[in-house]
Amino acid sequence: MHARLATVSAAVTVGIGTLLQSRQAHGDSTSDAMLDRENASTNGHTPGRDSFGLPKSGAPIREAKSVAPSDVPRRPSEAERPIVVGIAGGTGSGKTTVSRAIASRLGRDNLIHIAHDSYYKDLSHLAIEERAQVNFDHPDSLDSPLLLQHLAALKEGHPVQVPIYNYSTHSREADMQSVSPARIILVEGILLFAEPELAKACDIKIFVDTEADLRFIRRLRRDITERGRTAETVIAQYTETVRPMHNEFVEPSKRFADIIIPTGLNSVALEMVIARLESFLPPAAAASAAAAPPTTTPTPTTPCAVSS
Numbered sequence: 001m002h003a004r005l006a007t008v009s010a011a012v013t014v015g016i017g018t019l020l021q022s023r024q025a026h027g028d029s030t031s032d033a034m035l036d037r038e039n040a041s042t043n044g045h046t047p048g049r050d051s052f053g054l055p056k057s058g059a060p061i062r063e064a065k066s067v068a069p070s071d072v073p074r075r076p077s078e079a080e081r082p083i084v085v086g087i088a089g090g091t092g093s094g095k096t097t098v099s100r101a102i103a104s105r106l107g108r109d110n111l112i113h114i115a116h117d118s119y120y121k122d123l124s125h126l127a128i129e130e131r132a133q134v135n136f137d138h139p140d141s142l143d144s145p146l147l148l149q150h151l152a153a154l155k156e157g158h159p160v161q162v163p164i165y166n167y168s169t170h171s172r173e174a175d176m177q178s179v180s181p182a183r184i185i186l187v188e189g190i191l192l193f194a195e196p197e198l199a200k201a202c203d204i205k206i207f208v209d210t211e212a213d214l215r216f217i218r219r220l221r222r223d224i225t226e227r228g229r230t231a232e233t234v235i236a237q238y239t240e241t242v243r244p245m246h247n248e249f250v251e252p253s254k255r256f257a258d259i260i261i262p263t264g265l266n267s268v269a270l271e272m273v274i275a276r277l278e279s280f281l282p283p284a285a286a287a288s289a290a291a292a293p294p295t296t297t298p299t300p301t302t303p304c305a306v307s308s
């Protein structure tokens with residue numbers, strides 16, 4: 001199957017704004033925000049940005065990785081600022097698998113991988129039966145403002161403390177994962193483009209588009225083996241919340257994507273995405289990534305926090 005590739009559209013600057021509280025207003029506001037961005041992209045070049053409005057290739061910001069907490073990291077120049085690549089798509093579409101394929105090619109020094117899922121709200125104050133009843137596919141179930149803050153901080157060269165989420169207990173672990181900036185920030189999540197501020201924070205937006213039946217089969221297997229569920233609970237959750245929320249929020253957000261990858265591990269699409277991302281790396285890192293073997297099917301697993 002061939003990839004459908006759309007032109008990479010305008011880059012946007014990260015703004016920490018409050019997310020819209022009213023889901024009712026979401027549709028109009030989203031459209032307005034997207035139109036604003038498209039209009040902004042046609043207003044000539046911004047210094048330090050290329051003709052697409054994306055930050056130009058430049059020196060890596062790896063020095064931020066070794067910064068001691070007491071030091072003040074050097075603020076990356078416009079040309080050095082991390083590129084945020086958003087990967088959205090329905091549950092089981094292959095977001096994590098695609099992210100890992102990209103990460104394995106670009107290398108750990110050049111890329112960090114953050115899951116919106118890590119920002120699910122902690123439900124440890126509820127009884128375990130009550131937690132399982134929560135609608136985890138509605139945008140309100142996630143602390144998206146915290147993710148926005150983290151993306152903005154990473155773009156400024158600061159490390160962040162990402163929560164570690166446990167799908168079996170529907171709660172956050174006591175520990176957090178310290179994540180330092182890298183030139184490419186991959187961030188994935190079903191609702192990434194359904195939240196206007198998060199969509200706006202992504203310089204490149206990729207939607208992994210996989211048919212519902214395949215996604216359900218994958219999810220059934222995964223949730224039983226990795227997330228402590230039974231077939232009955234997966235089916236009930238899917239019909240009661242996952243499917244309706246997908247139709248209400250996830251599927252409509254596809255139109256905000258710059259690139260749509262059909263069925264996930266589409267090697268033609270992946271190679272094009274990787275080539276584009278390599279162009280943001282300094283020459284030595286880009287050459288090393290380009291010399292790596294073409295994308296193969298990585299062992300799909302499902303981290304709930306961050307990996308690189």
Ligand SMILES: Nc1ncnc2c1ncn2[C@@H]1O[C@H](COP(=O)(O)OP(=O)(O)O)[C@@H](O)[C@H]1O
Nearest residue numbers: 091092093094095096097218222264265300302
């Ligand atoms: N192209 C694929 N072919 C077969 N199985 C896949 C493929 N992509 C993902 N999977 C499987 O589907 C499950 C969900 O994939 P994952 O990448 O975690 O999706 P998402 O992050 O979108 O929920 C994984 O457990 C993985 O084993």
Ligand SMILES: Nc1ccn([C@@H]2O[C@H](COP(=O)(O)O)[C@@H](O)[C@H]2O)c(=O)n1
Nearest residue numbers: 090091092117120136137167170190242
């Ligand atoms: N406690 C939780 C939190 C989330 N989910 C489900 O995870 C799905 C998103 O993750 P993917 O890797 O599948 O994209 C989402 O559909 C939630 O229903 C959960 O089951 N329990």
